[in-house]
Amino acid sequence: xxxxxxxxxxxxxxxxxxxxxxxxxxxxxxxxxxxxxxxxxxxxxxxxxxxxxxxxxxxxxxxxxxxxxxxxxxxxxxxxxxxxxxxxxxxxxxxxxxxxxxxxxxxxxxxxxxxxxxxxxxxxxxxxxxxxxxxxxxxxxxxxxxxxxxxxxxxxxxxxxxxxxxxxxxxxxxx
Amino acid sequence: xxxxxxxxxxxxxxxxxxxxxxxxxxxxxxxxxxxxxxxxxxxxxxxxxxxxxxxxxxxxxxxxxxxxxxxxxxxxxxxxxxxxxxxxxxxxxxxxxxxxxxxxxxxxxxxxxxxxxxxxxxxxxxxxxxxxxxxxxxxxxxxxxxxxxxxxxxxxxxxxxxxxxxxxxxxxxxxxxxxxxxxxxxxxxxxxxxxxxxxxxxxxxxxxxxxxxxxxxxxxxxxxxxxxxxxxxxxxxxxxxxxxxxxxxxxxxxxxxxxxxxxxxxxxxxxxxxxxxxxxxxxxxxxxxxxxxxxxxxxxxxxxxxxxxxxxxxxxx
Numbered sequence: 001x002x003x004x005x006x007x008x009x010x011x012x013x014x015x016x017x018x019x020x021x022x023x024x025x026x027x028x029x030x031x032x033x034x035x036x037x038x039x040x041x042x043x044x045x046x047x048x049x050x051x052x053x054x055x056x057x058x059x060x061x062x063x064x065x066x067x068x069x070x071x072x073x074x075x076x077x078x079x080x081x082x083x084x085x086x087x088x089x090x091x092x093x094x095x096x097x098x099x100x101x102x103x104x105x106x107x108x109x110x111x112x113x114x115x116x117x118x119x120x121x122x123x124x125x126x127x128x129x130x131x132x133x134x135x136x137x138x139x140x141x142x143x144x145x146x147x148x149x150x151x152x153x154x155x156x157x158x159x160x161x162x163x164x165x166x167x168x169x170x171x172x173x174x175x
Numbered sequence: 176x177x178x179x180x181x182x183x184x185x186x187x188x189x190x191x192x193x194x195x196x197x198x199x200x201x202x203x204x205x206x207x208x209x210x211x212x213x214x215x216x217x218x219x220x221x222x223x224x225x226x227x228x229x230x231x232x233x234x235x236x237x238x239x240x241x242x243x244x245x246x247x248x249x250x251x252x253x254x255x256x257x258x259x260x261x262x263x264x265x266x267x268x269x270x271x272x273x274x275x276x277x278x279x280x281x282x283x284x285x286x287x288x289x290x291x292x293x294x295x296x297x298x299x300x301x302x303x304x305x306x307x308x309x310x311x312x313x314x315x316x317x318x319x320x321x322x323x324x325x326x327x328x329x330x331x332x333x334x335x336x337x338x339x340x341x342x343x344x345x346x347x348x349x350x351x352x353x354x355x356x357x358x359x360x361x362x363x364x365x366x367x368x369x370x371x372x373x374x375x376x377x378x379x380x381x382x383x384x385x386x387x388x389x390x391x392x393x394x395x396x397x398x399x400x401x402x403x404x405x406x407x408x409x410x411x412x413x414x415x416x417x418x419x420x421x422x423x424x425x426x427x428x429x430x431x432x433x434x435x436x437x438x439x440x441x442x443x444x445x446x447x448x449x450x451x452x453x454x455x456x457x458x459x460x461x462x463x464x465x466x467x468x469x470x471x472x473x474x475x476x477x478x479x480x481x482x483x484x485x486x487x488x489x490x491x492x
Contacts, residue, residue: 013237021231031229032341032349032378036319039236043243108221109228116225130186131222155186156179162218 001059001175004049012059013042015172019110020067026101027071037074041066060173064103107173108166115165119158126151127158178211185215235336235353242337243318283312287326291413296320299333300340305412313343324361329413331356349378357386358410366394369409406430417456417464424450424472424489435461438483445474450491 003012017038024034041063045052054062099105116124122144129135129143137155141148184198202212285294287304295301298316308326316338323343332340334354342350344361355373360366368377369391377384377392377399384392384401391404408430411417417434419427425446432439450472456464465484468474473490 010237013240014233017233017236018229018231021236022229025229030347031231031383032351035231035236035239039240039243042240046240046244105221105224108217109224112218112221113225113228113230127222128225131219132226134223152183156182159182159215159218160178163214166214166218 001172003045003059009046009049011172016063017042018113019106020063022109023064023101023103023106024067024071027068028074033074034071037070038067041070057174060103060107064106068101107170111166111169111173112162114169115162118165119161123154123158123161126154127162130155181211182215185212185219235339238337239318239339285310285312293329293331296322298335298338298340301331303329303413324359326362327358327360327412329356329358329410347379351376351378358413367409368392369404371410408434415457419455420453421451422453424448424452424474427452427468428486431461431464437461440483440485442485442487445486445489448489448491450489 001012002008020038020041021031021034024037025031028034028037044066045063052062116127119127125144126140129140130137135143137148137151140146140151144151146154181198181201184194187194198212202208285302285304287306287308289306291303291305293301293303296312296316298320300320302310302322304310305327308324308328310328311323313321313323318338320332320335320338320340321343322341330340330342330352332352332354336353340352340354342359344350344359344366350357350359350368352373352375355375356371357373357375358367358369358371360368368375368386370386370388372388375386375390377386379399384399386392386401389404390401391409392399392401394400405426406419406422408417408419411430411434417430419430422430425441428439428441428445452468452471454467454471456467459467462478465474465476465478469476472492473488474486475488477485477487479485
């Protein structure tokens, strides 16, 4: 992805803004701080685009690491109110191998969220009831007044479509 | 196994051990199988996380980004020592910078004067402060327009998508708007927000309350409660006018006591009466209004030494 011109940077921004805000939120637990940190990282990348050389395929990691570092820096600076300090120091201690901050999982969630917009309402509903709410097919069938086999078919259909859509939506993160 | 079967086995693997065994054998057969398994598993597992996955406003984020890069005096550049960072990775650079996300300025403090009149902020927004209110500008308004408020004030904010306007009310209590008008009371004893136009977001740690025209929020037993305004008299301190249109007497008494900062002790007969009235009061004193009310709905009342009133009886006409 050529991100060093204005058009390319906008594509980069659109692709990453939401997922990075979610990532920062995971650390900061506050929407405003999350958005501030992400915007600051984007401003920094743009302002220093002539000096920053990103290795092939490493852009994604640089963005996530920058957001993570910036977020932890904000916590260390003591701008976050005290009663959450323990919570944050716990996160920081666990940070080294914290799978809850796995960037690839965040990218899959972002791609899934974008992909869901392309499913039919019923298929989407069955998918969410099964994965988010943890309902069994029998429960879904009862809730939606369809038979169990139909619920299973909706789900299989959802996953088949989502596999393709997620692959498509993930392309930009691997370029 | 066809894909459909694999999908159903992935979904049911927690419930049925036999299914899981079959699946294990199948995914070990070829690399392709393993890949398909992982893809399906991701879609199933990560679906569970979508309920916590938020949608941020990318457009206004981009507008804020554009606004900040146009501010070329940005302190970042001086940290980016030329030739220092090559392939090391940009995040080290960010890590080394000590600039924080809020702009530090010498705060400009505004205190309420004796006469209630609006004053202009540098972005063209206006604030009208009630007696005793203090507004502090917390940023220089280049990236984010942020002020702090104690006391009561009415805000009429210039729209600007790239620079949200925030009113800080407590450590983790903010109002955030892009352009709108609203009234806030933020004192030790009272907390209340009412929206006159546009959209206002009240944000506390991890929670956002969206408010539109006619909505209000108050603090009730440490909980923020959203409600609809019954009359428009919450701005009477600024407009110097109380207006009632077919308003229940209890609402009238509430608004009058709030306006004159006094209290009414209301008998149960008055509290339960269904008298309604319509009237406008401008320059009248409290005593004059009480006399007026006693004519309209035969209100009988006694004034106490401390300035409060006991409202004993009422009769609708």
